[in-house]
Structure formats: C-alpha cells, structure tokens
Amino acid sequence: MARDxxxxxxxxxxxxxxxxxxxxxxxxxxxxxxxxxxxxKAQIYHYFGSKDGLFEAVLAALLQDVLESDPFDADxxxxxxxxxFDQFEDDPSLARLATWYRLERSGDDPPHAAIVQANSSKLAAIRAAQRAGRVTDAFPADVLLGLLISVATSWASLPPEYIPSARNNTRPKRRASVVEAARRLVSP
Known part of the structure; x- marks a missing residue:
C-alpha cells in the first residue's frame, strides 16, 4: 500500500x-x-493540502534533485x-519554474523552507571561504550568492532575441562567460 x-x-x-x-x-x-x-484531485489535497502546497513540494523536490546532483563548492x-548554467540549459523547465516562483510570490509570503535551508549552507560555506581569504569579502555572502546565481542563470532569463546567433554564441561560449564573470566577482 505504501509503495502505491x-x-x-x-x-x-x-x-x-x-x-x-x-x-x-x-x-x-x-x-x-x-x-x-x-x-x-482528492489525492492532491490529501498529500499536499492545496495547490500551493503542491507547488512548494515541487520546488522542494526539484531543489533536492539539484543539490544531490551537484554539490555546491565555495572553493x-x-x-x-x-x-x-548547465542545469538551466539542460532543463529549461528550471528557469520557467524559478520565474513563475518569483512572479507569483510576494515579499509577504513566508520563505520557502527548502530554499532557505539550501541557501544557509551555501552562505556558511561562502563566509568560511571569505574568512580564509579565498573569496572576496567586498560583498556580504548573501549579496555575493545572489549576484553569482543571477550570473549563472542570466542566459536562461534573457529573451531569445537578445542572444546572438548560435554560430557566434555557442553554449560553450555562454558557459565560459558565466564562469569568467563569476571568477571576477569572487576574486579576493
């Protein structure tokens, strides 16, 4: 029964x-x-309580998959x-879900627990790298993480018309630009 x-x-x-x-x-x-x-429909309400609860569960499961497939490395x-960047390129639904989340949630909504938990461990790792001098302390850890995530996901959030032709702006070139921008942001 539990398996079903x-x-x-x-x-x-x-x-x-x-x-x-x-x-x-x-x-x-x-x-x-x-x-x-x-x-x-009754099963949705039984397991998740509401449509919003289902969305929260979708985000939590997605975040868990992302964290398990690629551990964060502050060094x-x-x-x-x-x-x-690779994850967003490989799965365009990630960008769509993240965009819908940002668009449909207000600052008054309670924070998503799985996102807060994932970010707290990343922030702790960044702070440790900053204290050790391996990462710039020009930005507080939370600001730096936000900037880095924005850089990593920037190509996925741009309209298609912005991205130059594939011949001149291949995926490897876009990825390299993300890595280089991040390198410049974190350099002590």
Missing part, C-alpha cells in the same frame, strides 16, 4: 512540475494535474556557477 502511495505522490509531483512550468501557479489546474498523474564558485 509513494508512486502516486511521485506521479503528482512530475505532472505538477510540468503544469507549473508551463502555466505558473495561478494558471495551473489541479484537475489537469490529477489526470496527467492518473489519479484524482570553486566559478565552476559551481558553470554547473548551475
């Missing part, structure tokens, strides 16, 4: 991730998610940002 519950929850998370990436939180419909997951921040 876990399989249903996983199908719901996968179907919800696709729906949220395409339509955002407001545009997503629990009935479509339930159909895509081959279950009923090689430029390459860590290159790997974040």
């Amino acid at each position: 519950a876990e399989a249903t929850k996983q199908r719901l998370l996968e179907a919800a991730a696709a729906e949220f990436a395409e339509l955002g939180i407001a545009g997503a419909r629990v009935d479509r998610i339930a159909v895509a997951a081959r279950t009923n 090689d921040l430029p390459e860590s940002m290159g790997r974040i």
